[in-house]
Every structure is written in structure tokens, then in C-alpha cells.
Amino acid sequence: MTHIPLAAWIEGIGFLAPGLPNWPVTRAVLRGEQPFTAAASVLPAPTILPPAESRRASRIVKLTLAVGLEAATQAEADAGTLATVFSSSGADGYNCHALCEQLATDDRQISPTRFHNSVHNAAAGYWGIATKSMAPCQVLCAYDASFGAGLLDALAQVVVDRQPTLLIAYDSEYPEPLHSQRDIPDCGGAALLLMPEKTTRSLAHITVTRTERPADVLADSGMESLRQKIPALRCLPLLQKLARGESGEVCLDYLSSMQLLVEIR
């Protein structure tokens, strides 16, 4: 039987979460160089979009453009050429709430823009328009296991199709009343640019296998809370190792009875 290890070189990292505006700050916190301070997520206006569209952009569009472009820029990659994997446990929560609210009234004439923004791949669609990328674009969901599911597909694209692949894992909050059912507190996301070959910009090499051992947790309670409450941030134990320049193994949360063991070197 064929067996190709799920492995890649990481060449760029993007990150944005509550209290963590970008990867350099997050790296410093993960290295213990500065404390984690809880704060609301700050979503930058995407400069890649024309001013009018930049102002209209939803929170998930701002989030995915911020982390995706941060990773691509770090690697000096042309975002318009990269295959992408978007992984999220939900889509645009405010848009979804507005649609459901209106459909529960007698006036069901919903806005066409609201409708096309309701698709799970809305952020991916705007990414394509913004970066002019015609490359393959995957958009998936596995509830709390969405980061792991995205990592598995992105690595498979790297090793099977031998193409640079940008993984963008992200989540956003729902307003009430859905927030009581799904209490993601705020926007958070991470992006990894994965390459099939080592280059001068390579940060680390990862190999992923399945394991039944429990997922690693973070010592800092504030950071651990982010890992637990925002599914996209289940990658934090991996990012901590990368921030510290450490090799070795780390176990990431995925599905019941199946976790992901990441070997870093």
C-alpha cells in the first residue's frame, strides 16, 4: 500500500486573536517575553481591497485577509498564486442571525448580498476576489475539529499535488440568541503557509500522524482559554513550539478518538 507521510515545510505564519493582534506579538507572548493581556480582537481594515469594499468587509473577511496575508507576506509569496484551505467551525454569525431573524417575520424579502454572504465559503470567495487567485480553494468545517481537518487537507495537497498551500483557520462569534448555543467569544484565526520543499525561508518541518493521546494544553490560563473557546486556535500548542524554535512532538486536538501528533524539526 502507498504511504506518503503528511509532511510540509512551514514558511509563513499569520495570527490574530483577542489580545493578540498579529504573529510577532503572539510569538513574544508564547516565548514568555511579554504577558498575555486579554482584550477584544482588533481587525485591521484590509488595504488590499478598494476603500469602499474595505469599509463594507465583514469581520470574517477582515480576519481571514489579515492572517492569510500576514503568512504570505512573511514568506514573500504571491498570495494570488497560492492554493488555499479555509477551515472554520462556522461562517458569518451576524449575517446568519440577520437572515434567520428576517425569515421569521412576514417580510421574507432578504437582501441578495446577505444571501451570498451566508455561504460557508464567503470569506474564501472574497479572498479570491481580493488576491485575484484562481488557484484551488478548499473550504471545510469539522465543528471543534476544524483546525485539524484543515491541516490534514492542506498537508495532503502539499504532498500529493506538490503545491504551496496556505491554510487559513478562523472563527468568529455569533450574536444572541445563537451565542448562547455556540459561545465563541470573539474573532480568532491562524494561517500557515505550507511548502513541499525546504527553502531559505523555511521555519520548521512538520509531520502529522494520528494518535489517541490527549491534546497538549497551554500553561498560561488566558492562552489556554483561547485554545479551548476558539476552535481555530487549537493550533496554539504547535505555534508555541514554533515561537520558541523548539523541535519535538506536540499533540493537537482533533476528533473524538483521534488526535493529531505533530512532529516538528
Added chain:
Amino acid sequence: MTPLLITSYTATTCLGQGLDALLAGLREGRSGLAPCAFETTMLDTWIGEVATVDAQKLPEMLARYDCRNNRLALLGLEADGFAERVRETIARYGKSRVGIFLGTSTAGILQTELAYRRRDLATGALPGDFNYRTTHNTFSLGEFAREYFGLEGPAVVISTACSSSAKVFAAAARQLACGTIDAALVGGVDSLCLTTLYGFASLQLTSATPCRPYDAARNGISVGEGAAFALLERAPEIPEPGALLLLGSGESSDAYHMSSPHPEGLGARLAMEAALRSAGLTPGDIDYLNLHGTATPANDAAEGKAVAALFGDRVACSSTKGATGHTLGAAGAIEAVICTLALANDLLPGSPHTETLDPGIPLQYLLHARPGKLRRALSNSFGFGGSNCSLVLGIAQ
């Protein structure tokens, strides 16, 4: 890609539950579309509703997953003995070696739409019986299937609007190629809901008549619902004659607009070219094209340009959405199954409701089904957000 065996497959649409109903409908050129009377909708349009969804009960242990989408999923899984084939496959490889790759656009959003009508007047809270995770969330479909079969391997739901369940074949093929799994349960399920019916109406993309793909007078889609599944496994070097195969897949993005296709069909063409490349084939190797063919003026014009540029008018083609309706996130899997049925039964499907072909689209478009020997078929699926996927399927000689 290395060809994969399609060891079992099934589909449930408005033509009926299972393959016999679908095959008979395709042979006879029947349409399952009817005027929309779904739930409390007041829309002048036609839909492809699966008649028996409401009667489908979920096992008591899995009652928390109860919603229209998961009922339709179960109705589809239990057709043609497919669920039994899945259990046999799990017995052969082990419950951690069979992966789940399913597509949907709206999952069980209908459950949330209904719950919003029952909010607490004082607090605005949703009713206590509403369960977001097991009905509304996109992954509810994948988690339901994983629980239903007691699987412990990888599971994912792909949601790229109307290309969702074509892309599951590509994602599963990658994991099979890596050896992380030995078999894949792939498929798509999408069920009627107010979001899509009123949403497509808001974009003026629904037709007041049954949809007429590639007709000169086409004026919109007929929303449908359905479920289709297949089992994929690695193929021996020389598959037995008659074995059904996934030969290739190709994915691309339009990078153009959220709800309109690239006017020249550029993304569509890139997906078809990538699928042919993946299969190691040229346009001349394809005997039948199942078009995305939604029957909107823009989709069919753009897809028609891309197909004509790549295949000329040499290849027989049709959209089967006049028969099934546009089943959105389930369309990719349903139409892959239609191609598989066509290959297995020497059938070239036609296009019910299409009468006068658009003279501006120079394709060899089939209005009526006819018998014909085919070896390879290509299926197109394109979605909102400019997400495109083409699949190549074949039958071993």
C-alpha cells in the same frame, strides 16, 4: 491521480429514493419538479422536493441530530443497501481507516429558521429543544454519519456552496493517495430551507417555470434537494472490466464575483483542464459531459463558452437539473452518481423541460436521453464565491 474504485453508490432525489428511480427517470426523460408548496413559502417557483423526508425517523440514540438534512441523509444512506456496503467496508478495513468526506451548503439551517419563530418573547432566547451543533452547524452532517456508522477515522464536511460535494471526491482521493485511510465515504446532502428559496429569489435567479437548462428562454433555477453517496477505495493496477472509477478531479476559483460566474467561464475552464490533466486525458477522451447547467442566463452562457472552447461541439452533453432541480451542495455528488449510472448502463441522459436550445451556445446538447456506449464522463460543479470543481469518471474496459 491514480484511479480509484467506486465500489458502491446511491442517490435520492425528487425522482425517488435510490438508483432505480433515478435511472428510470433519466431513461424516460422524467422530471421530479413541482410547483413550490414547501413549508410556509409563498414563492412563484418550482422545486425538486424529496417526498418522504418528513416520514424518515432517526435512530433513538441519534435523536439529537433530527432535522430535515439528517433525515434526508439517512433516507439516502439506506437506499440500495448502501449503508450495509459501508458497514462491510468498515468491517474489512477497521473503523479508524474509513474516512468521511461529505458536502452540504446549508446543512440543517431550516431547524434554526423554525426555532427563530419560537423565540422567547421576553428574552429572545431560542427554544430549549433547539440544538445548534447537531442540526445547524455545517459539520452536523459529517458528525451524524460518523456516529451512525461508529467510525473513528478522519471526518470533514466541505462547504463551497454548489461545488461542495464534487470537491469531496478530490479531498478523499488525496487522503487515499497518502494512505491515511483505506476507504472513503463521500457524498453530499442538501435539503430545502427558506434561506436558499428566498435567497435565490432575492437574486432573481429562480424561475417561475420548471428550469430549462441551456434553453434560449431559460430564466432561472429550480431549487431541489437530495442525497448521494459513494464508497471510494484504491483500485488494483488493472481493474476488472466494468469496474467504475474516479479518474481525475480539478479545482479552481473564479476570483471574479460572489454570486455571478466569470463571464468567459475562465474558472470553469481551468477546473475542466485540471480534471483532464489529473486523469491523464485529453478532451477527445471524454464521451459525455454532465454540465453544471443551472438554467440561469449567466451560468449556462459562461459554462457553454468554456465547454465550447475546450471540447467544441464533439462531445455529447446535458444538464440533468431539469430532472432533479438544482440540489446545491448535493449537486456534485448527485451528478457524479448520474455519470456513474450513465457509464454502467450505456445511457446518455437528456434535459427535461429544455425545448429550444440557445443558438448562441454551440454544443452537442442532448435534449432527450438515448442509449450510447460511453467510457469516460466529466461532471461540472460550480458554486457561489467562484468555487469550481470538475470530476472525470470512467468504466474499466
